[in-house]
Structures are given as structure tokens and as C-alpha cells.
Amino acid sequence: MGQPIPTPGGWLYRLRLVGGRVSLLQLQKIQTCLTEGKLEITRRGNLQYRSESLLSVRVIEELQDVGLVGNLETDHLRNIMLSPTCGIDREAMTDLFPVAKRWEDYLAQRRELRYLSPKFSVGFDGGEALSIAALTNDILVRAMGENCCQIILNKTIGITVSSTEVINILDHLAHLYLEFTKLTDTQPRFSKMIASYGIDRLGQKIEEVSIDRKSMPNAHLGLHPQKDNDFYYIGIFLPLGHLSSLQLAQLITVCHRYRIPEVRFTPWRNVVLPFVHRSFSRECCQILSHYHFSFCPPPLAISACAGKDCLASWTDTQTDAQILQYSLADKPLHLHLSGCAKLCAYNSHCDFLAVGCAPNRYYLYHQQQLVAEVGAEELLTNIKKFL
Numbered sequence: 269m270g271q272p273i274p275t276p277g278g279w280l281y282r283l284r285l286v287g288g289r290v291s292l293l294q295l296q297k298i299q300t301c302l303t304e305g306k307l308e309i310t311r312r313g314n315l316q317y318r319s320e321s322l323l324s325v326r327v328i329e330e331l332q333d334v335g336l337v338g339n340l341e342t343d344h345l346r347n348i349m350l351s352p353t354c355g356i357d358r359e360a361m362t363d364l365f366p367v368a369k370r371w372e373d374y375l376a377q378r379r380e381l382r383y384l385s386p387k388f389s390v391g392f393d394g395g396e397a398l399s400i401a402a403l404t405n406d407i408l409v410r411a412m413g414e415n416c417c418q419i420i421l422n423k424t425i426g427i428t429v430s431s432t433e434v435i436n437i438l439d440h441l442a443h444l445y446l447e448f449t450k451l452t453d454t455q456p457r458f459s460k461m462i463a464s465y466g467i468d469r470l471g472q473k474i475e476e477v478s479i480d481r482k483s484m485p486n487a488h489l490g491l492h493p494q495k496d497n498d499f500y501y502i503g504i505f506l507p508l509g510h511l512s513s514l515q516l517a518q519l520i521t522v523c524h525r526y527r528i529p530e531v532r533f534t535p536w537r538n539v540v541l542p543f544v545h546r547s548f549s550r551e552c553c554q555i556l557s558h559y560h561f562s563f564c565p566p567p568l569a570i571s572a573c574a575g576k577d578c579l580a581s582w583t584d585t586q587t588d589a590q591i592l593q594y595s596l597a598d599k600p601l602h603l604h605l606s607g608c609a610k611l612c613a614y615n616s617h618c619d620f621l622a623v624g625c626a627p628n629r630y631y632l633y634h635q636q637q638l639v640a641e642v643g644a645e646e647l648l649t650n651i652k653k654f655l
């Protein structure tokens with residue numbers, strides 16, 4: 269349920285339902301919460317509610333509690349279509365409902381996507397006799413077998429990927445779409461992006477993602493189903509790999525509460541909580557969000573060597589990196605700070621590289637060219653000159 273839409277007679281609310289499904293519990297909640305107005309089924313298998321008055325915060329929270337309303341910032345993107353006979357159709361090749369639910373979970377966690385058009389839609393076609401394949405969706409995920417899908421854009425381009433890659437690909441497409449959206453003043457439709465990039469180039473980009481999963485170090489962040497369907501794992505992003513004592517205590521509390529038996533630290537300096545029972549997975553994510561843990565990295569990728577914990581260091585790289593992280597978080601840059609010319613922990617090409625050269629001073633490189641020698645406090649100003 270996104271923002272209410274004013275209508276001549278009052279207000280219109282949309283209840284977006286994954287594949288049009290509601291449980292009995294949800295149905296009862298609709299019955300008790302949406303009492304005064306009129307309910308309608310939409311052409312996307314959603315419900316819309318027309319009412320003379322606005323719904324109270326309490327009612328919206330009650331609908332959220334039973335999963336009828338998602339994260340309010342991205343709820344308008346929950347346009348997820350499935351065949352009404354998904355999971356019960358004898359002709360179907362596979363049941364894509366779990367994949368569609370993963371897409372819904374994904375959207376709930378990606379608040380950066382809130383700028384996308386509310387028309388952005390994804391259909392999941394498991395090969396049911398009652399097919400939704402011909403209906404309008406920006407992206408169609410079509411089963412090609414039990415573990416194989418095709419991602420279809422514009423009803424023409426079709427890239428075959430394994431079912432486990434689908435959310436990755438959708439993630440990539442959503443972020444390409446976000447980049448495109450940010451270039452414009454309006455909320456362009458997805459088809460406009462396809463026209464702008466060209467279908468061939470876009471297809472190439474999808475193929476690159478589907479074969480390059482290992483080079484996506486953030487692919488483990490967020491909520492993911494485990495091999496055993498009863499459990500999920502949650503990847504948590506930690507800026508610069510820092511875990512404060514408060515955060516540690518909070519993780520322990522979460523583990524106790526949801527009977528999570530272990531925590532895994534990753535080579536990308538993040539944390540994975542495995543074995544979160546599916547019945548707790550959403551709640552667990554909510555608690556973690558409440559503790560201000562994040563499930564996605566900011567556009568800025570920043571790394572730093574040990575800095576003042578190393579005798580060779582000229583500079584306090586960790587503190588300087590934190591300051592830059594705070595000021596440049598929304599910039600899609602790759603930046604590394606090194607305390608000396610040894611460049612420990614530097615393992616990739618960066619937009620900016622700062623190398624300690626004297627007490628509290630850096631050589632600053634941009635695109636591998638030395639551009640300045642600056643004091644630590646001047647790093648930000650000098651980097652900004654190139655943005």
C-alpha cells in the first residue's frame with residue numbers, strides 16, 4: 269500500500285499482493301480494518317480500497333503486521349504477478365512463487381529503489397496452463413525447466429539463467445533502472461530505459477551478471493534462502509568492517525532470540541547470520557534494521573589499511589576513511605586509503621587512492637594519476653574537485 273491517491277470521492281489505496289494471494293488471516297484483517305469503503309480487484313490481481321476518509325496509522329500498521337503492506341518506502345514497487353494457479357497447476361514446469369516472494373523480500377530491503385516508477389512490474393510464469401506471460405510486465409521471469417529460467421525484457425530479449433540467479437539479475441536490472449531514473453527529473457518507465465540502452469547492450473549486461481556471480485562480493489547481503497528451504501541466511505553490511513561492542517551485543521541478542529547457532533564473518537568484512545528459520549526471517553530483519561544494521565552497501569566503496577595500528581603508517585587511515593565515508597556515502601566511487609606506499613589491503617583498481625607520505629599527509633591519486641599532496645583534512649575537498 270503506497271501513498272493514498274486522492275479521488276473525487278475521497279481516497280484510493282492499493283493493497284499489492286504477491287500473485288494475488290492472501291491468507292485467511294490476512295483476509296480477516298482486511299475484513300476488520302477496511303470496513304467503510306469499497307474493495308475492488310485490479311487488473312494486476314491486487315486489491316484497491318476506496319474510502320471517503322484516510323486510513324489511520326494504526327490501521328496501516330495492522331495491515332503491515334500481517335504482510336499486506338510492505339515497507340512503506342518501496343511498497344509501490346511490489347507489482348509482482350503470478351498465475352492464480354501457480355503451485356497447483358498440473359501443467360506447470362515449476363512453482364515460481366518462492367522466487368517471487370524473494371523478490372518481494374528484496375524490495376522491502378532496498379529503500380534506494382524508492383525513486384523508481386510505481387509502474388515497475390515483474391511477472392513470474394511457471395509454465396501454468398493459466399498463463400500470465402502475455403500480460404503486461406516490464407520483466408517476465410519464465411520457467412524453462414525445474415531449475416532454469418529465462419529473463420524476458422520487452423517481450424523480445426530472453427536470457428537463460430539458473431533459478432538461483434534470478435534475484436541477482438533482477439537486482440542488477442533494478443539498479444540500472446535506478447541509475448537511469450536519477451538522470452531524469454521524472455520517473456521514466458522501464459521501457460524507456462530499454463530504449464535508451466538498446467536491447468543488445470542490456471542483454472549483454474544481464475549475461476555478464478549471470479556468469480560473473482563470484483565477482484559480486486555483495487551478493488550475500490540481505491535475506492537469502494538456504495539450501496534447506498526452512499532456513500534463510502541474512503547478510504549484514506558493516507561499513508569498513510567495523511563491529512562496535514554495542515553491535516556485537518545486539519547480534520548476540522538477535523542470535524539468542526531467534527536461535528541462530530552461529531555467526532559468519534566474510535572476506536568482504538561483513539557478517540552472515542545463517543540458519544534463521546523462515547518464520548522469523550522478516551522479524552529478524554526488522555529487529556536488525558531497528559538496531560541500524562544495513563543490508564546493502566552505500567554506493568561508495570571505501571577501504572583502508574590498518575593505519576595507525578601499524579608502525580609504518582604516516583596517517584590514521586581508519587579515521588580518515590570514516591570521515592570520507594560519512595561525507596561521500598551517496599557517491600558511486602571506489603576509494604582506498606593506505607598508510608604508506610606498501611599498499612597492504614589494496615587489491616583492486618580505485619577511482620581514488622590516497623597513500624600516506626608524511627605525518628598526517630597523503631599523496632592523492634585519481635584514476636592512477638598523482639593529482640595532489642594534501643593534509644588528511646584536505647582529502648575531501650580535493651576529491652570533490654573531481655566529482
Ligand code: SF4
Nearest residue numbers: 573578581607608612
Ligand atoms: S600499507 Fe603501510 S601503513 Fe598500511 S598496513 Fe601496510 S605497511 Fe602498514
